Amino acid sequence: MDQNFGAFEAIAITPGPxxxxxxxxxxxxRALLDLAAQLASHLESVEAISWGPARTAMPPEFFNSAITSWIEGGPFPALCLTGFKVDPQGRLHTDGMEWFVGREIVLSAELSRDRTSATRIAMRVIHExxxxxxxxxxxxMSTEDGTKLSLEPIDGNLIVRSSM
Structure with missing residues (x-):
C-alpha cells in the first residue's frame, strides 16, 4: 500500500520534564498508554497508533483493547509494544524490550523453529x-504447558533456551 504520510497529523504523548x-x-x-487509548477512542479520525521504541503501528481498536486489558490487570501488551524479527541464525528477537528492561529478548534457534510457538513463548517471557x-x-521459568526455559543475559541480550 502506497500511503502519503504527509497527509496525516500526529500527536506525541510524552512525559513532562x-x-x-x-x-x-x-x-x-501505563498512565501515558491509558491516556493514548482514551484519546484514540474519542477521536474518530485516528488511523493508527504507533509505539516508537518498537517501531510498531497498529489499528486503534487493537491498541485500545490490548492496553485497556493490561490496565485492568491483563497481560503485558507485547504485540503492541514489542516488534519481532528473525536473525540470520533463525532466532526470534524482540525489538523494543530494551526500552523496558535494558535488553532485547532472543529465543534460541531451537525455540524459534515454529514461529507461532516462538511468538507465544516470547510473549510469555516478555510478560514475566x-x-x-x-x-x-x-x-x-516454566510456561503454562510445562516447557522449562532458562533466561540468561549474554552480550547485552536476554537469551532464552529450553532447559531440560
Missing part, C-alpha cells in the same frame, strides 16, 4: 520480564 528520567518506568508508561525488570543473572 519532571518525569523524563522515569519515562520508561511502568507506572508512567517486564514485571521483574532487568535481569543480570540466569533465571529459570
Amino acid at each position: 519532571h518525569l523524563a528520567d522515569a519515562a520508561n518506568s511502568l507506572p508512567v508508561v 520480564i517486564v514485571a521483574i525488570g532487568r535481569l543480570d543473572t540466569l533465571v529459570e
Whole structure:
C-alpha cells in the first residue's frame, strides 16, 4: 500500500520534564498508554497508533483493547509494544524490550523453529520480564504447558533456551 504520510497529523504523548528520567518506568508508561487509548477512542479520525521504541503501528481498536486489558490487570501488551524479527541464525528477537528492561529478548534457534510457538513463548517471557525488570543473572521459568526455559543475559541480550 502506497500511503502519503504527509497527509496525516500526529500527536506525541510524552512525559513532562519532571518525569523524563522515569519515562520508561511502568507506572508512567501505563498512565501515558491509558491516556493514548482514551484519546484514540474519542477521536474518530485516528488511523493508527504507533509505539516508537518498537517501531510498531497498529489499528486503534487493537491498541485500545490490548492496553485497556493490561490496565485492568491483563497481560503485558507485547504485540503492541514489542516488534519481532528473525536473525540470520533463525532466532526470534524482540525489538523494543530494551526500552523496558535494558535488553532485547532472543529465543534460541531451537525455540524459534515454529514461529507461532516462538511468538507465544516470547510473549510469555516478555510478560514475566517486564514485571521483574532487568535481569543480570540466569533465571529459570516454566510456561503454562510445562516447557522449562532458562533466561540468561549474554552480550547485552536476554537469551532464552529450553532447559531440560
